[in-house]
Amino acid sequence: MLQTAAAKTHLDPSDLAMVPFVSVEDMMNIINTLTLPVIIREIAEYIEADFLRWESFDKTPRVAAHSSEGVIELMPTSDGDNYGFKYVNGHPANMSRGFQTVTAFGVLARVHNGYPILVSEMTILTALRTAATSAVAAKYLAPEKSKVMAMIGNGAQCEFQALAFKEVIGIDTIRLYDIDPAATRKAVLNLQNSGLNIVTCTSAEEAVLDADIITTCTADKQYATVLGDNMVSSGVHINAIGGDCPGKTELYKGILLRSDIFVEYPPQTRIEGEIQQLDNDHPVTELWTVIAGKNKGRTSDTQITLFDSVGFATEDFSALRYIHDQLEKTGCFIELDMIADPDNTRDLFGMIERSRKRQQQ
Amino acid sequence: MLQTAAAKTHLDPSDLAMVPFVSVEDMMNIINTLTLPVIIREIAEYIEADFLRWESFDKTPRVAAHSSEGVIELMPTSDGDNYGFKYVNGHPANMSRGFQTVTAFGVLARVHNGYPILVSEMTILTALRTAATSAVAAKYLAPEKSKVMAMIGNGAQCEFQALAFKEVIGIDTIRLYDIDPAATRKAVLNLQNSGLNIVTCTSAEEAVLDADIITTCTADKQYATVLGDNMVSSGVHINAIGGDCPGKTELYKGILLRSDIFVEYPPQTRIEGEIQQLDNDHPVTELWTVIAGKNKGRTSDTQITLFDSVGFATEDFSALRYIHDQLEKTGCFIELDMIADPDNTRDLFGMIERSRKRQQQ
Numbered sequence: 001m002l003q004t005a006a007a008k009t010h011l012d013p014s015d016l017a018m019v020p021f022v023s024v025e026d027m028m029n030i031i032n033t034l035t036l037p038v039i040i041r042e043i044a045e046y047i048e049a050d051f052l053r054w055e056s057f058d059k060t061p062r063v064a065a066h067s068s069e070g071v072i073e074l075m076p077t078s079d080g081d082n083y084g085f086k087y088v089n090g091h092p093a094n095m096s097r098g099f100q101t102v103t104a105f106g107v108l109a110r111v112h113n114g115y116p117i118l119v120s121e122m123t124i125l126t127a128l129r130t131a132a133t134s135a136v137a138a139k140y141l142a143p144e145k146s147k148v149m150a151m152i153g154n155g156a157q158c159e160f161q162a163l164a165f166k167e168v169i170g171i172d173t174i175r176l177y178d179i180d181p182a183a184t185r186k187a188v189l190n191l192q193n194s195g196l197n198i199v200t201c202t203s204a205e206e207a208v209l210d211a212d213i214i215t216t217c218t219a220d221k222q223y224a225t226v227l228g229d230n231m232v233s234s235g236v237h238i239n240a241i242g243g244d245c246p247g248k249t250e251l252y253k254g255i256l257l258r259s260d261i262f263v264e265y266p267p268q269t270r271i272e273g274e275i276q277q278l279d280n281d282h283p284v285t286e287l288w289t290v291i292a293g294k295n296k297g298r299t300s301d302t303q304i305t306l307f308d309s310v311g312f313a314t315e316d317f318s319a320l321r322y323i324h325d326q327l328e329k330t331g332c333f334i335e336l337d338m339i340a341d342p343d344n345t346r347d348l349f350g351m352i353e354r355s356r357k358r359q360q361q
Numbered sequence: 362m363l364q365t366a367a368a369k370t371h372l373d374p375s376d377l378a379m380v381p382f383v384s385v386e387d388m389m390n391i392i393n394t395l396t397l398p399v400i401i402r403e404i405a406e407y408i409e410a411d412f413l414r415w416e417s418f419d420k421t422p423r424v425a426a427h428s429s430e431g432v433i434e435l436m437p438t439s440d441g442d443n444y445g446f447k448y449v450n451g452h453p454a455n456m457s458r459g460f461q462t463v464t465a466f467g468v469l470a471r472v473h474n475g476y477p478i479l480v481s482e483m484t485i486l487t488a489l490r491t492a493a494t495s496a497v498a499a500k501y502l503a504p505e506k507s508k509v510m511a512m513i514g515n516g517a518q519c520e521f522q523a524l525a526f527k528e529v530i531g532i533d534t535i536r537l538y539d540i541d542p543a544a545t546r547k548a549v550l551n552l553q554n555s556g557l558n559i560v561t562c563t564s565a566e567e568a569v570l571d572a573d574i575i576t577t578c579t580a581d582k583q584y585a586t587v588l589g590d591n592m593v594s595s596g597v598h599i600n601a602i603g604g605d606c607p608g609k610t611e612l613y614k615g616i617l618l619r620s621d622i623f624v625e626y627p628p629q630t631r632i633e634g635e636i637q638q639l640d641n642d643h644p645v646t647e648l649w650t651v652i653a654g655k656n657k658g659r660t661s662d663t664q665i666t667l668f669d670s671v672g673f674a675t676e677d678f679s680a681l682r683y684i685h686d687q688l689e690k691t692g693c694f695i696e697l698d699m700i701a702d703p704d705n706t707r708d709l710f711g712m713i714e715r716s717r718k719r720q721q722q
Contacts, residue, residue, distance in 0.1 A: 016460065017385060023698040024378060028716040036713070063424050065439050067472045072444050074435050078426050083433050087446075087468065089475020095706050099377065099474045103700045107448065111428045113460045114450020119480075123701035127709055159710035183707055190710045336697075337384040339464045340484035345456050346544055348488055349520035349551045352397070355389040 017341035022120040022323060026332040030323065031124070033330050037167045040160065044132035044168050046318040051136070054288035056080060057314050061268060069093060077313035083109045084317040086122055102126070108320040115339060118324045122316065129319035130311060131160035133264075134239045135168035138213060140290045140297035141262060141305040142237035146212035147172050152204050152226055153218035153242055154178035154187040159194075161215050161241070162187075166196055169213075173197040177207035178218075205231055216250045217241040226250040232258070234302040240274050241309050251306075253277045259306035262287050262297070264315075273308040284308075378702040383481040383684060387693040391684065392485070394691050398528045401521065405493035405529050407679040412497070415649035417441060418675050422629055430454060438674035444470045445678040447483055463487070469681040476700060479685045483677065490680035491672060492521035494625075495600045496529035499574060501651045501658035502623060502666040503598040507573035508533050513565050513587055514579035514603055515539035515548040520555075522576050522602070523548075527557055530574075534558040538568035539579075566592055577611045578602040587611040593619070595663040601635050602670050612667075614638045620667035623648050623658070625676075634669040645669075 022030070031039055050057070058078040065072045070091030077084060088104040095101050104122035109115060138146070149171045151158055155178070165171045174196050178184045184200050191198055201207040208214050208231050216226045216238070229252045232238065238259065242250045251274050261284045263269040270280055287307070289295040298305055327333050342351040383391070392400055411418070419439040426433045431452030438445060449465040456462050465483035470476060499507070510532045512519055516539070526532045535557050539545045545561050552559055562568040569575050569592050577587045577599070590613045593599065599620065603611045612635050622645045624630040631641055648668070650656040659666055688694050703712040 021697065024701045025698050025716070028713050029720070031713055032717040032720060058426055060424065060426075063421065063435065063437060065419055065421075065437060065444055065472075067439075067441065069473050070475055072439075072470060072472070072475050074424065074437060074446060076424060076426060076435060078428075078433075080428065083426055085435060085448075087470075087477070089470070091473075091475045094474055097474070099476065100700065100702060100706055103476060105477070105699055109433060109448075109450070111426075111433070112430050112452075113455055113458070114431055114433050114452045115460065115464060116448070116466070121699050121701060124709060124713065155707045156709040186705070186708055186711065190708070190714060336382065337386050338466055338482050339461065340385045340482060341461060344547070345459075345461055346516045347547055347551070348485060348517040350547065352389050352392055352485065353551060355386070356393040359390070359393060 016115070017337055017339045018335040019116045019338040020118050020327055020333040021336045022118070022333050024121045024124065027121050027124045029332040030326055030330050033332065034326065036163055040128055040132050040135070040164045041167045043128055043319055043322050044136050044164065046322045047129065047132055047315055048136045048291060050079070050314050050318040051288040051291045053079070054292070054314070059265060059313070062313065075313040075316060077317050078111060079317070081111055082317070082321065083111050084313070084320045086313065086316040088122070088126070106316055106320050108324055118320060119336065120320060120323055125319050125323065126316070127157055127160045129315045130157060130241065130309070131164035133315050134161060134215065134241065134307065134309060135164040136291070137262060137287055137307040137309070138165065138169050138237060138239060141307055142169060143212045143235055143298070143301065146170070146237070148175065148211045149173070149213040149215060150175045150177070150207040150211035152177050152207055152214065152216045154183040155217065157217045157241060158187045159190045161217060162191055162196060163194060165213065166194065171196070171213065173199065175199045175201055175207045175209070175211060177201040177204050208232070211236065213237045213239060215239040215241065218250055225252045227255055228252050229254040232304060234304060236304055238304065238306045239309070240306060246271055246276065249274050249277055256306065259304040260285070261306045261308055262290065263308050264310065264312040268312065269308055269310050272310040274306070275308055377476070378698055378700045379696040380477045380699040381479050381688055381694040382697045383479070383694050385482045385485065388482050388485045390693040391687055391691050394693065395687065397524055401489055401493050401496070401525045402528045404489055404680055404683050405497050405525065407683045408490065408493055408676055409497045409652060411440070411675050411679040412649040412652045414440070415653070415675070420626060420674070423674065436674040436677060438678050439472060440678070442472055443678070443682065444472050445674070445681050447674065447677040449483070449487070467677055467681050469685055479681060480697065481681060481684055486680050486684065487677070488518055488521045490676045491518060491602065491670070492525035494676050495522055495576065495602065495668065495670060496525040497652070498623060498648055498668040498670070499526065499530050499598060499600060502668055503530060504573045504596055504659070504662065507531070507598070509536065509572045510534070510574040510576055511536045511538070511568040511572035513538050513568055513575065513577045515544040516578065518578045518602060519548045520551045522578060523552055523557060524555060526574065527555065532557070532574065534560065536560045536562050536568045536570070536572060538562040538565050569593070572597065574598045574600060576600040576602065579611055586613045588616055589613050590615040593665060595665060597665055598659070599665065599667045600670070601667060607632055607637065610635050610638055617667065620665040621646070622667045622669055623651065624669050625671065625673040629673065630669055630671050633671040635667070636669055
């Protein structure tokens with residue numbers, strides 16, 4: 001896949017100058033080469049491994065540029081060996097104008113010399129890492145031998161969640177509900193060969209019947225009550241994905257008060273998550289401490305556990321690290337001539353001049 | 362230059378999915394198509410225009426990830442219409458290991474929908490914008506009819522500064538000095554057809570003789586005294602480029618105290634610039650206020666003016682905006698399939714599935 005491999009001369013950019021780029025098409029090819037269940041499980045393993053060494057990460061709140069139409073964010077983090085960041089936008093009105101609400105790309109770089117080693121699309125990759133993170137949390141929080149998951153909200157994230165929970169947790173049945181029946185029809189079509197039993201429901205109340213796990217993943221832009229208080233029975237694990245920015249929540253406050261709440265990074269979740277409805281000192285447990293054995297996850301059959309997920313930079317880092325590790329195996333990338341690498345590092349000017357003379361030949 | 366234009370079908374990525382990418386080779390081709398003097402002058406015009414509307418920019422200090430080997434920074438800004446950021450590293454030990462000390466790339470995006478519209482190499486582009494910014498500052502601060510510039514430090518930035526000051530200010534003579542004679546020889550070679558009179562000097566003291574403008578652009582990593590107190594006579598303009606991070610300065614403190622000091626963005630310059638040697642409330646003038654006519658630049662023939670330049674995100678933004686405006690004219694770019702753009706925005710999963718089926722055909 002080295003574009004320049006065939007005809008490389010000493011005048012071509014050096015290997016140091018080249019940065020692997022994974023396009024949307026490449027990402028789909030990686031997924032279809034490795035298969036979606038495998039890639040989600042393996043990303044989950046990377047995410048879990050990185051949560052386990054949480055304390056070695058340089059954690060910064062995301063840097064946001066807000067406008068009346070939406071937000072553009074940079075989410076950087078580093079583990080000391082590698083540095084990664086994600087560019088991601090969030091524009092609620094985009095869908096009605098024919099644009100994606102959320103698009104993303106990411107970069108991985110070496111800390112020791114600052115050179116980028118990967119540029120990748122992250123719209124698809126974010127969907128994978130979000131589902132994988134939910135599954136990792138559920139490993140520690142969902143009832144043992146969970147088989148049935150209710151899925152409220154059947155948008156872009158729905159099928160990835162379903163596959164992640166089948167692959168990592170072992171669920172066999174998914175109960176789908178969306179206020180828009182077209183979204184549910186789309187999910188049914190996409191999941192028809194997944195091996196899951198699929199039940200379509202006409203209300204959220206119906207969807208949660210007998211569910212061990214309730215995943216909420218709606219796109220409501222305001223304080224919404226996707227889950228009412230009477231819909232959550234004891235022993236359930238709630239995987240709350242949709243409430244992920246200030247002013248956007250999905251759960252009735254009373255449910256939060258009855259739950260043991262687990263979060264990724266409290267300073268961010270208190271602003272963006274379901275718990276923005278609660279006092280700033282309401283007790284929460286950091287997911288990484290459960291994975292590391294420092295705190296308990298689920299402790300009883302009657303406990304309601306809630307993973308209040310907003311997405312954190314380390315998860316993107318894990319996903320980028322995973323994709324970087326698949327490059328050689330899959331060959332699904334091109335190389336971008338992105339780093340100026342003159343023979344003499346002080347002679348940037350001469351490099352341009354030599355390029356001009358070469359063209360004139 | 363649309364890679365997919367010839368054979369585009371409805372299964373190919375939509376135009377929305379494609380982001381123009383300017384590689385190092387493309388950047389050199391843009392420069393050699395437009396010529397270096399023209400491109401530096403035009404970037405200077407963009408920078409000046411953006412300084413003039415300084416108040417419309419969203420200004421954030423850069424986000425830095427420090428390690429023992431160096432720093433990786435993200436420098437974002439926005440004017441409300443466009444959003445831009447630069448990724449840049451600074452690794453002092455890189456040169457001795459065969460890497461660039463500084464490499465960079467940048468992204469421009471639309472604020473209204475968050476879609477990237479340009480990814481570009483910025484190692485070369487940063488060299489151009491740094492020289493262009495110096496020239497813009499000198500327009501307002503250097504003595505009238507300046508003809509002679511001393512250039513202390515003949516590294517990667519040297520030739521760009523020389524050409525920028527010839528093109529924008531009208532200097533006709535450059536006096537070169539570097540502690541490493543090889544650097545000076547390189548600069549002489551590169552500038553031999555520039556139309557400038559070139560004088561090589563064996564000391565900094567010799568270089569500044571009769572100079573209207575003194576540019577310091579050395580790579581010393583510590584508090585250095587490139588310019589001693591007795592070397593700066595009244596009426597001179599000092600263009601100080603090299604001191605650009607904490608612990609790195611070039612000028613004797615006494616010179617600062619005798620100068621009127623002009624800076625880009627005080628919160629950043631007080632940490633990174635020459636003025637880190639001074640009290641935090643030492644008076645400085647923001648360059649944009651001079652360009653906008655709110656404050657005076659040079660007011661007398663005997664005044665010493667100092668542009669304490671560290672480089673600011675708006676200058677990168679101006680440079681990216683300029684390159685974006687040259688894409689159509691020069692055709693020097695490829696398009697990257699970087700934004701997932703499914704027909705149905707809720708059907709990311711189906712897009713992957715359809716890609717798989719297409720491959721199996």
